Amino acid sequence: MKVLVTGGLGYIGSHTCVELLQNNYEVVVIDNLSNSEVSVITRIETITHKKIIFYNGDLSNKSDIQQVFQQNEIDAVLHFAASKSVNESLKKPLKYYKNNISNMINLLEAMMEFNAKKFIFSSSAAVYGSTAQQPISELATTKAMNPYGETKVIGEDLLNDLYASDSEWSIVVLRYFNPIGAHESGLIGEHPNGTPNNLMPLITQVASKKRSLLYVFGNDYNTIDGTGVRDYIHVVDLAKGHVSAVQKLFSTHGLHTYNLGTGEGYSVLEIINTFEKVNNVNIHYEIVDRRAGDPAVCFANPAKAKEELDWSAERTLEDMCRDSWRWEKNLENRILTNKN
Template sequence: MNILLTGGAGYIGSHTAVVLSQAGHEVVLLDNFCNSSPSVLERLQKILGKALPCVEADVRNTDAVERVLREYKIDAVIHFAGLKAVGESVANPVLYYANNVQGSISLLQAMQKVGVKTLVFSSSATVYGEPQYLPYDEDHPTKPMNPYGQSKLQTEKILRDLAISDADWKITSLRYFNPVGAHESGLIGEDPNGIPNNLMPYIAKVASGELPHLNIFGDDYETRDGTGERDYIHVMDLAEGHEAAISYLENCCRGFEVINLGTGKSVSVLELISAYEEVIGCKIKKFITKKRPGDLPVYYAQANKAKKLLNWIAIRSVGDICETTQRFSAAKIIA
């Protein structure tokens, strides 16, 4: 298949590009590089042994998206493009609705014009909000606690309505839990600018000396060791989940499906730090600080639906997560 990845040069998009290309698909990237770097394209070429076509454009430019769909004879789209920092979404909600919701509408308008009606949407477990029960399954009530989560849920509602209005659409919304890790080559991984919003790149930056210490936000939660627990999924497992979703849509009946992508297990902040310390062979400087407003003590996925429909499960360990993250971090320092 000819597959367009919006936001394809980003963290999850680039890893998915590798998996899809190695599975025999023709992959085209579209990215405005607001959350990524053009240098990723060179790294992808080293991994794959070939260059992937990449169009620099904003997904909100409907005409530009339409041109790409036509020029490359696209069969299906995986929609990664969007902003993803929870704190930033609280501070600037209009920016998030403009990028994430308006951008999705623009993409759908272009797809409708061309007649491309197969879509995998990059959603998030943040749509669930505070857990009514655990693990979260796809039937859990949705009540996002921030504009980022709201923007993902609003887009899902649009996609559901679209699939109801036109029976030719095939749409899967993948609700991610906590993507972490890097490609085994060390060439691509999560590389945020400045101080990271997510735990894993923060640990890596402290381990490398780029940041002085790690803040742990609270150690008195009702969890195994008092620190927050999350469902950390290796980015390559996540990427393989997208390839499985494309195969599912290629062969399934039409409509709209929501599917969790997670491991089904929780890992605490201290457990993740300890696993990283084992990889690097030394302690990471850390301090306990006060809890952040809105942080949940624990959440993790019920991933049975992905196994049933996609024939997919997460197979990589916490050790794999830490080893590949460190490999990517070390390669950046050498470069």
């Protein structure tokens, strides 16, 4: 079975390539390296002792996509390539609509042209508005709070319409909660360009003294300690969820949507405390005002994925903190920073 992974050198894509290779899928990657490095290929191959086929291509360029399909018999596509910063999407909405919607349409058109109609879409808990009842089930109404989230809602709508028009499609939509952690080898992990948007890379950068202070936005929410609560999921568990989803694509038709989360919520202070404890480091933080648009609590009901994909997250918060720190230290020691 040969699968195409768009954005396969990025954070979640690279971990998914590892799991796919370890489950004997042949893996073809297209990535424009806008938020990743080509050295990730070697690291994936070092972990798995298997090769991937790599195309340095851009989904905005239809001929780049067509070339992949011309040269490979692709059985299914996992679509990770997108722009992912909520903050940046508020400043540059057109970039987000173009990369996350127009370029996805290019990909789907090429798939139709080559009659490859099995598709996995990286969606997000960002599709749920702030008023959703907790834990959030897939049936909750979608209502994005920012352009990034809106591109995921539109992506999902587009796939619903596509399936309604042609039932030969087999589509799985995966709504990720908050992926953190890194591969236990320490060879792949999240490598944000510029200032990170998410909590864990900020924590690891404070721990490694790349950044002097962590801002915690609000401590007056109605939560265990007043700080925001989220559903953090280890990126390796998330990657394994994709292998289950690919198996689903081949066993049924239809469009299926799943939350990928642990079902457990942790507060910002719980994450900081656990990180300090398991890694024996101090995180210097300061409480500041709430950020507009941040919900107090957001965690998944992952029962549907358990029931239909036979998948559930297994790694603990301690694992997530330990693996994140191992990765950051490797980056810090410049073991991984050679750009090929």
